[in-house]
Amino acid sequence: MSTQNFTLPDVGEGLTEAEIVTWKVAPGDTVAINDVICEIETAKSLVELPSPHAGVVGELLAAEGETVEVGAPIITFVTDARDDAGPGVVATAEAPAPEEGGGSVLVGYGTGGGATSRRKRPAERPVRSSVGVIAKPPIRKLARDLGVDLTTVTPTGADGEVTRDDVVTHAQQASVFRNIETPEWGAVREETVPAPQSAPSGLARGLSPAAPAAPAATVSDDRTESIPVKGVRKATSSAMVQSAYSAPHVTVWKEIDASRTMELVKRLKASPDYTDIRVSPLLIMARAVIWAARRTPMVNAAWVETEGGAEISVRHYVNLGIAAATPRGLLVPNIKDAQDLSMKDLARALNRLTLTAREGKTSPADQQGGTITITNIGVFGMDAGTPIINPGEAGIVAMGTISQKPWVVDGEVRPRWVTTVAGSFDHRVIDGDGMSRFIADVASVLEEPALLVE
Structure with missing residues (x-):
């Protein structure tokens, strides 16, 4: 028998630290190679760490909610040297099927892709709760993350089972009404949230990932509240400052009659x-941006600093980024080679991207290599905005809400579906005339989607 330390590995994102979100094991548990031992949150994604050892869990060296540097020990195992494959060795047994809706899995050791197993994992079959709801465990977790009460969801699956689409659709409909009521001010005047050390995470205590006070809080006054800047928020703030103060931003916008777009939808x-x-x-909108980028390639380019000065990298492909508000914060996953997708395939890709982001399971690879981004601020009821360019790109497009307004058509005022499209661009890469042509092309497609038929 021997004792093995397992240190926090480099998850392949160029990051130096991660937060322990949830331990899946406890001291004394028996684990096999590739069993998931914990979930960690980096600045980009939620990642499951599989065990590189088979044996008994000795000690948890980091608490839930604690931020740990790469290379620091987080857990010990008591192992039999004959059975211990060690780090970097893949188990020879056939890996179990990936968990439906499962998170990103660390590459470099353990099973490849998303194939992982969980300690004492319940069977992946629909289960009936005391209130009679039929839903698989991943669907129940998704409902908890989105704040959906399964008893209020209309099931469409076989034998009355609640499906993933049922939960997502219900959450989207409910979001329209969430901000109607204004919450009362609390009796506590000030709340300070310390940097987490040993406090249990919000997930471990049954809170939604969106809960603002996941670490334990100490109360002193109710006028202010301090929240640690870490994870996605830390990465987002750094990227936005870098973009805003390195790339000269200019924004143009155009109001559009999108009635024919609504008819097509x-x-x-x-x-x-x-x-x-x-x-x-x-x-x-996504199809319009892809089409317009082909006509104005510089909006899909990037400014690149070199030893000799700088150069502009013009990409002849579109990795289309979609800014997504998730329980973990703002993420910008992208659809690779979106220019090669049919309308139906692009729709499927958008569905997968949105659902994965809402589950908090967007992988680091899906957030890298974007070339141009769309931010749909219309879902929040906003007419227009001046978005900040995603680092490494030269353009970003904001789509405002689509609502009925009076519009002049053939000399007559008629009710039409109207929206505003705004575009920010890096003035080092593209001039105003180029960005104006690009936004005009996007507007043309939204006004007449038949332009997409070539």
């Missing part, structure tokens, strides 16, 4: 080819 929703795909105006 309605037809696609009714089409048998799209029965299993959620369709929204964002799909047409």
